[in-house]
Amino acid sequence: MKELRNPPSALNANRVKKAAVSDDMAKTRLTIVMVGFIVAFLVIGGRLGQLMLLSPEDESEFVNAGIKEEIARADIVDRNGVILATSLVTQSLYVNPKNVISPEITAKQLAQVLPDLKYETVLTKLKSQQGFAWIKRNLTPQQQSAVYEMGLPGIGFQREEKRVYPHGSLFSHVLGCTNVDNKGVSGIEKYFDEALISDKSPLELSIDMRVQHILKSEIQEKMKQFKAIGGAGLIMKVDTSEVVAMCSLPDYNPHEIAKTAPENMFNMVTSGVYEVGSSMKILTTALALESGAVKINSRFDISEPIRVGRFKIRDYHPKKIVADIPQIFLHSSNIGMIHMVKAVGVPAHQDYLKKFGLLQAPILELPEVGAPIVPGEWKELNSMSMAYGYGICISPMQISNAVCSTINGGILRRPTLLKIKEGHKDPGIRVxxxxxxxxxxxxxxxxxxxxxxxxxxxxxxxxxxxTGTAEKVVNGKYSRDNIVTFISAFPMSDPKYLVMVMVDKPKGNKDSHGFATAGWIAAPIVKNVVARSASMLGVTPIEEEEATSPEYEIFKANALVEHH
Amino acid sequence: MKLVTFIFVIGSILFGVVLFQVKYRVSSLESQLQVVEKKIADNQEIIKVCQAEWSYLTQPDRLQKLSDQFLGLKPLLHNQVVDLYEVMRVVEEENLVQAVLQGHVVSGEGS
Structure with a gap:
C-alpha cells in the first residue's frame, strides 16, 4: 500500500503523458462522431418535418385530380337568361374485351338492363380483339346503377358530358347541335365551338324564348291549315338588328340528329335564297325615293303592260290610272316599279342594292349562311325584273335586315344573334x-x-x-306553287320590331277563299304573332283604330281617291 | 450541462408533439376540404340538372297546355293595357261621382 502512495515514478509520468495524449485524441474523435450524429439527426429531423408539413399538399393534389373535372362546354341562354342549351355529366359504358370472362353471359345481362341494345351487337363488341369499345354512351343514373350492381368484369364507366337542349326542337335552327363527342356540328354550337369551351360564362343570345314559341306555333298552325310544305319566321329589333326569334319549319330534335332528314336541317331564313317577289318593292321604292330620280308625287302610267324581253309584265290587279308612288306601292304595281327603276338607272340601282347588303352573303353568327344569286351581267332588263322581286335570289335574313334600315331612320346594321348590351349599339351605316x-x-x-x-x-x-307572293321555280320554269312572304313592322309610328313570315307552297282553301297568296296566308300569321307577343316585347298598344300622320293622310287621300 | 440537455430533451419532445398535432390538424382539415370540394362539385352538377329541368318544365308549349287545362288564362289583349294617366282620370271621375252622390258638390242642375 505504501508503495502506492509514493510519488509517480518516471514510468508513471510517462504513462500519464501518454494518457493525456490519448485523452485529447479521444475528445477529437468524439467531437467528430458527435457532429456527424448531429448532422445526421438534423437531416432526418428536417426530412421528417418536411414530410409531415409539406407532403399533404402533394397528396391532395393527386387525390383531387379525380374530382375536379369541370363541365367543359358553357351554357347558351336567351336574352332573359332562360337556358337553351346546357351540359350535364353522364356516365358512358365501355368494355375492355381482354378482361371479359364470359362474353355470352355478359352480353345477355347487358341487353337485359339496357333494352335498346341488341344482344348480337354487344356480343361482337365483347369478342373483338381491341382493348377498348364503347357499349353505350350517356347512361341514365338508373341504368348506371343497374349495370354497376351486376359487377361484370371488363366493363367500366367513363365520365362524360352530354349536351342537353331543354326546349327540344324550338331552337334547332338557331342553336344547331353537337355530336356525341360534344363538338358543335351546326348553328351557334358550331360557330362558337371554341368560345363555348374556352369561356365558361353562358353565351347570351338575342333570342326571346317566349316570342320564339309564339312565332313557331303560329306558323305551324297556318302551315297545317293550308297544307304548306315549309315555313319560316324572323323577328328582329329594328334599331339594333338583333334577332329576337327565328324559326324554320320543318325543324328537328337536336337530341336525335341521326334520325333527322337532311331537309329538316335546312334553315330557310339564312341558308335559303329566294325570289322574294313583291316584298322587294319596299327596297325598290326606298331606293327610288332616296336617289332623287323619283319624288313621292311623281306619276307613272300603269295602265299598259310593259314588255321586258320576251315577256309582257302585267299587274296582278290592273288599274287604268296614272299613279303616284303611294298608289303604285298600295296596288303593288309591277309596271310602276319598273318605271321607277328605269328612272333610277342601272348603276344607281346596283349601287343601292349593294348598300342594302343584298349582293353579298350577310355576316351572321351561323355557319349556315347562303350567298345571294345575283345576275352575272347586269343590264337594264335585270334591273327591271329585280324591281318587282324576280331575277335575284336573296335570303329572308338579307331582305329583313335591309327593310329594317328603310324604317329605322335609314341606318343599316349587321344582323346578330347575340344580345347587344345597353350602349354597345353598332353605329351602322346610313343607306x-x-x-x-x-x-x-x-x-x-x-x-x-x-x-x-x-x-x-x-x-x-x-x-x-x-306582301310578297312569288311563283316558285320548279325545273327551271315558274310553277303555280307560291312562296308567300309578309314583311312587316310595328308600331309604324316608331318601329320597334320587324316581323317576317314566309310560307312555302301553301294550298288555298275555303278559309282563304281559294287564294294561296301572302295577303291571305302570311299576313294573318303576323297579326296573331304581334297580338300575342307585343305585350312581352314591351310595345304599348295605341287606342286609335288607324294611327296617322299628316303625310300618311295625304298618301291615303291620293291613293284611295280614284277607286272609292 | 445537465440543465441544457434537460431543456433540449423537453424542448424536442414539446416540439415533436406540436408538430404532430399540426400535422394531424392539417391533414384532417385537408380531408374536410376535399369533402367540401366534392360536395360543391356535386351540388353544382345537381344545380345544373335542376336548371335544365326547370327550363324543360317551363317550356311555353307545356305551360300553355297546363294553363288551358287548369287556369284558362288568355293572351293579353291590347285593350287590357292602359296608360297610367287614363287610370288617374278614371279614379278622379269616380271620386267626383262619389262626391256628388254624397252631396259634397252641388252639380250645375241643382238638386
Missing part, C-alpha cells in the same frame, strides 16, 4: 335619309290599312307591311 325612312313607314302602314296586307291589321298595334 337612306330620315325623310325617306319616314315615307316608307307611312307607305307600309297604307298597305296594311287599305291594301293587300289588310289581314295583318291587329287592333292596337299599328302594323305596317308588304
Amino acid at each position: 337612306v335619309s330620315e325623310k325617306t325612312s319616314h315615307t316608307m313607314r307611312n307607305l307600309l302602314r297604307l298597305v296594311v290599312q287599305h291594301g293587300t296586307g289588310r289581314n295583318a291589321k291587329a287592333m292596337g298595334y299599328d302594323i305596317g307591311g308588304k
